[in-house]
Amino acid sequence: MTESRPGSGGRRGRQARLTVRSQAQQKRARVVWPGLEGGIYKPLSQRDVERIHEGALRILAGVGMGGATPEIIELARAKGLEVTDDQRIRFPAAYIDDVVAGAGRNFILYGRDRAHDLDISGSKVHYGTAGAAVSVPDFETGKYRESRLLDIYDFGRLVDRLPNIHWFGRTVVPTELEGGETMDVNIVYAAAAATQKHVAAGFTCAEGIYAAVQLFDMILGGEGRFAEQPCCSVYCTGVVPPLRYGELSLDVAVAAARVGMPVDFIIAAQAGATAPASLAGALVQTTAEGLGGVALVNLVKPGHPTIFSNWPFASDLRTGSFSGGGPEEALLNAASAQIANFYDLPSGVACSMTDSKLPDAQSGYEKAMTSLLTGLSGANLIHEAAGMQASLLGCSHEALVIDSEMLGNALRAVRGIEVTDETLSVEVIEEVVKGAGHFLGHEQTLTLMETEYIYPDLGDRERPVTWEERGSLDIRARAHERVREILSSHYPEYIDPAVDAKIRDAFDIRLAPEALKPGGGRW
Amino acid sequence: MTESRPGSGGRRGRQARLTVRSQAQQKRARVVWPGLEGGIYKPLSQRDVERIHEGALRILAGVGMGGATPEIIELARAKGLEVTDDQRIRFPAAYIDDVVAGAGRNFILYGRDRAHDLDISGSKVHYGTAGAAVSVPDFETGKYRESRLLDIYDFGRLVDRLPNIHWFGRTVVPTELEGGETMDVNIVYAAAAATQKHVAAGFTCAEGIYAAVQLFDMILGGEGRFAEQPCCSVYCTGVVPPLRYGELSLDVAVAAARVGMPVDFIIAAQAGATAPASLAGALVQTTAEGLGGVALVNLVKPGHPTIFSNWPFASDLRTGSFSGGGPEEALLNAASAQIANFYDLPSGVACSMTDSKLPDAQSGYEKAMTSLLTGLSGANLIHEAAGMQASLLGCSHEALVIDSEMLGNALRAVRGIEVTDETLSVEVIEEVVKGAGHFLGHEQTLTLMETEYIYPDLGDRERPVTWEERGSLDIRARAHERVREILSSHYPEYIDPAVDAKIRDAFDIRLAPEALKPGGGRW
DSSP states (O other), X not given: OOOOOOOSOOSSOHHHHHHHHHHHHHHTTSSOOTTEEOOXXXXXXXXXXXXXXXXXXXXXXXXXXXXXXXXXXXXXXXXXXXXXXXXXXXXXXXXXXXXXXXXXXXXXXOOSSGGGOEEEOTTEEEEBOOOOBOEEEOTTTOOEEEOOHHHHHHHHHHHHHOTTOOEEEOOBOOTTSOSSHHHHHHHHHHHXXXXXXXXXXXXXXXXXXXXXXHHHHHHHTSTTHHHHSOOEEEEEOOEETTTEEOHHXXXXXXXXXXXXXXEEEEEOOEETTTBOSSHHHHHHHHHHHHHHHHHHHHHHSTTOOEEEEEOOEEEETTTTEEXXXXXXXXXXXXXXXXXXXXXXXXXXXXXXXXXXXXXXHHHHHHHHHHHHHHHHTTOSEEETOSSEETTTTEEOHHHHHHXXXXXXXXXXXXXXXXXXXXXXXXXXXXXXXXXXXXXXTOHHHHHHTTTTOOOOSSSOOOOHHHHHHTTOOOHHHHHHHHHHHXXXXXXXXXXXXXXXXXXXXXXXXXXXXGGGSSOTTOO | OOOOOOOSOOSSOHHHHXXXXXXXXXXXXXXXXXXXXXXXXXXXXXXXXXXXXHHHHHHHHTTOBBOOOHHHHHHHHHTTOEEOTTSOEEOOHHXXXXXXXXXXXXXXXXXXXXXXXXXXXXXXXXXXXXXXXXXXXXXXXXXXXEOOHHHHHHHHHHHHHOTTOOBEEOOBOOTTSOSSHHHHHHHHHHHHHHOSSOEEEEOSSHHHHHHHHHHHHHHHTSTTHHHHSOOEEEEEOOXXXXXXXXXXXXXXXXXXXXXXXXXXXXXXXXXXXXXXSSHHHHHHHHHHHHHHHHHHHHHHSTTOOEEEEEOOEEEETTTTEEEOSSHHHHHHHHHHHHHHHHTTOOEEEEOOOOSOSSSBHHHHHHHHHHHHHHHXXXXXXXXXXXXXXXXXXXXXXXXXXXXXXXXXXXXXHHHOOOOOHHHHOHHHHHHHHHTXXXXXXXXXXXXXXXXXXXXXXXXXXXXXXXXXXTTOOOHHHHHHHHHHHHHHHOOOOOSOHHHHHHHHHHSOOOSOXXXXXSOTTOO
């Protein structure tokens, strides 16, 4: 329970950390990179954080957590925890202190390509996709339609090419499939075929977890390989707020802990509906739930890599509906990251959501405010960070591309202002005032060109007349063409054909091989 | 030179402050209000700020400021300041310390309607328009055309109806008029006819300042009334960077100081062109220039209400062109506010600019990042905050309406999270867990509905199917209709007809009386 930034430690080997460090050094030649250190924005005072912490402890020791499975209750009793008559587990403050002290921290979320490893320590910031949207604005018509398995493959291919989306979490559910092992393994397969970035997925059953491990072992080259390089983590929405564990998700979490798959233990309470309407109150409850989640995973496997992934959602209190784009969402999630950093726990939040149905100005400003403040607050994993529209009901191709560019800007802001004798430039200023009178051709200007400023790729900086000559397009129209370019050309062969054949023998893979190859006119 | 927030003091009367306070109390029933206290986001460490300050002092004492008029050089010599052979004024560190200590602070920027008074003290945040754009995307065709005097009147009417734009600064120049007293007085007249919020304008000559005072005296009811309630301030871009005063602007600043018109002393240096490309270096130079500006006004009239209005702009270093939408702009201007707060000087910055030509997603995220970070950093006046497109070359009707809504979100984020025993809600949580199981109908939820959450007006929160049924409009299309509604109906009579006739006798007013009345089919 400290705000200090751990400089060492970690549960994985020294070699892994060295690799990450060397990659980080290479990346420093660029303007932004994954894992920039956040934490400069703290929406809460230190005393506010302590009061929220104290409130959460009181809740956990008082009403505690309901909904535990018999297996969990057994483990809790074995640890000496009190289970009430109505089967609620009470966690005393000292027990939670011990859980936090012993929890997994400073670990790597592996990419299949190690260049995409994510260093989950300190306040290092990463943006990625997530979600369980059920619809997609159709690429050609813009009309909302049901999401399908093939969409996951396509969104994965886009993410694979977008530099500021650091991992690929499933954004939509394949509505043509029913929950169960087959759905779980197909989602993971579609993601793994599309990108070698770290993959995150929801699982509907423990069998899905075991199947995913088997699938990744095959892709990575043999049994046990996934355990060495767990390149997939599980979204586990393990709490049904207020303050109840969700039975099905618990089974998934337990299975993940047993096979060594990192657990993103998500609290998705909604202020004003399943949590208090007051922002501070919502943080008290969700902090309690998040700690309850970490405690649960640690009952099964102490020190297992677990993300304190508190995504405090907001309601539109006029309707009770979830709303993702308001500024309260930015405050809640930035505060959530601050609280996780107070515990020095790996943190996940949700941001860059919008209630708008398409990437318009509303979408732009709603996403920008939430993604920027969570980045500045130093969340390790900022979920839902790209593509999501319609209060998380839809994922848009164009939005993914636009949001990656926006997240580059957010990362540049996270990087901040470097103040050194050299950057202060006193001599340069004096020299220019006495000499050229401007800095345009100055050596410092040329040197800083590729490191100090980020340049838009899709964003427009033309003069109005040039912009009009080129058709007066908005960024959505330009993104539309970029999507078509990427998806009509980027068919990576990330799964060796021989392995792919074996995977198809072992599992009921629903994406036909020809769907993963160019041609067919789909794009 | 302190970061403390002054709780008292001020140059205007006690009554004026009491009025502001009582208005503030009334506003507290709302979700956001003008003058929310910022300052929670500090992009620089305290030591970084000190180093920038030290660099600025070294510059001012070394190369100093060039370009002063003979009148200013005379005043400088009388104060014992050294003037070099090439006519540069050197300001020793101790002199600057004294200037900062004695500078005007804690004053009111008056509205004509006192409900629009702005309390310029501490880190109180206000958003307003500004600019000198030369074009407007035509309301009907969207095609960029030259801006005209009538546009100022229309933009003023929009601002008059938009709650989160707290004053009206001229956004465009009337390209049909030549600079001089007639242009100056016509801009002020168009603004005064459109809104009773505080007006800010650029002036091309000292005569324009005197004419504006005469005009406001007539509107306010008699000679000397403007001096009692200076409801107009002057944008004075008094420095031609690097480190030279601009002769023409100096005459305007001197005239304003003499008639009691608050001076917004703007530094508009451009990193990479007229200031160093390194962000820290740009801050050193512009801080020196800003202090040089405050020193200048205080040479003429010690303690005169003067805004340390440092707007560090950024270049696209690939072209050398000004770029308003990048994240460097957010960092620079937030840092500028932090530096002004370090001096406890009234602060102005420029933000919410975009390089996009229309209010699209790029416009949304570029504006959001810059306006949010400057708000959180506690700038007193955030200029250019609404309507501006195309790297400040154009002002858009729809953008004004959209941006006011976005700024409401920024203000909600500035307001932050209130942590009290009551908001922590521990008892409420326990009660709900043991009882209803949700918070939807809870008394706390209903109580907080109108104070904790901000609701969109133009922003869309419908379900996808409802949104499609209503035509699948983006926010730009909705804003378009809102603009038409306002401008076809809101023709306020803020200038008494009898007074208007006298104004038209006294000045060459180019807006015909019928242009300020409904009908004529213009909207």
